[in-house]
Amino acid sequence: MQIIRDRAIVDDDFVHVPDGAELPEAGKPIVTLAHYARARETLLARYPTVGVRVPSDKLPTDIPELARVALVAIEFPKFTDGRGYTVGRMLRERHAFRGELRAVGWVLRDQLRYLERCGFNAFELKPGKPLESALEAFDELAGTYQAAVDDPRPIYRRR
Template sequence: MASIIKNRAIVNDDWTVVRPAEDGTLPAVNELPAGKVLVPLALWQAERDALSASRSAAEIGVWLAPDSEPADIVADFDRIALIGVDFPVFRDGRGYSIGRLLRERYGYKGELRAIGDVLRDQLAFMFRCGFDAYALRADKDFDDALKAFDEFSFNYQGAVNSLPLFRRRELGELAKASA
């Protein structure tokens, strides 16, 4: 079974990521593997009712491509267990914006998973954008990747999970943290 990093721990991944065929066609609902599936947004939009009828919400996740509009999934937050965001290549950073939008603008509280070309160097930044689960590329060392979360002891900018430096100074949090 494959592994992922979830909440800063290495855990077994019991989800299957469903991708379109090379020609772009989507699989039929009855062709999906058994168990928990993470399906592309296009399949979810086309077969929402059939997917919901064939599986519980705890067994359905939806992944967004870099050019997907996060607002398209907001109405379905209660019908899915997780949202994945695809990073097809290292240099494509649109997924960071999608993560922040889902957390900050749309209030998504469930699991937000980075999939695709996910590397150690990206993890701390993805975390700051609201991601809490990471499906690293298969050729990467998970134990080494966990160290990425602690490489920066201090961040100046605000993020999904922290206030900007000036705001922390106003609140006296810096004095508390260094004491």
């Protein structure tokens, strides 16, 4: 599967492992938060790189040992569910999360710019949506007023 990472289209080197599904032999699994919370020692011992898929009603403090996680995938069950934008900012600004922050679920081109400003650097678009033209979204609305993850200075500190 192809995703957008750091404003480029790449092959996804991670693999989603739903609850109850078999873990891969090797590679980089993305397991559910429940799975990770239950079996993180085993997972972290077996795989050098582990991602965690986080439901939209969870907060960064719900992820144990965040520093050992390589990727956090925030679920967007609907494109109108905006909780993930706040969770993304919190992960980057308050929990100093430096790994991959990925938006998954009902993710659309017209959300990419705001998601990026909230700290997301990877995006799984909703199946069927074109990736190539979606890259244009990152250059829309280049001017910004607020402090966010992309720039901690509000407009009045950089005007």
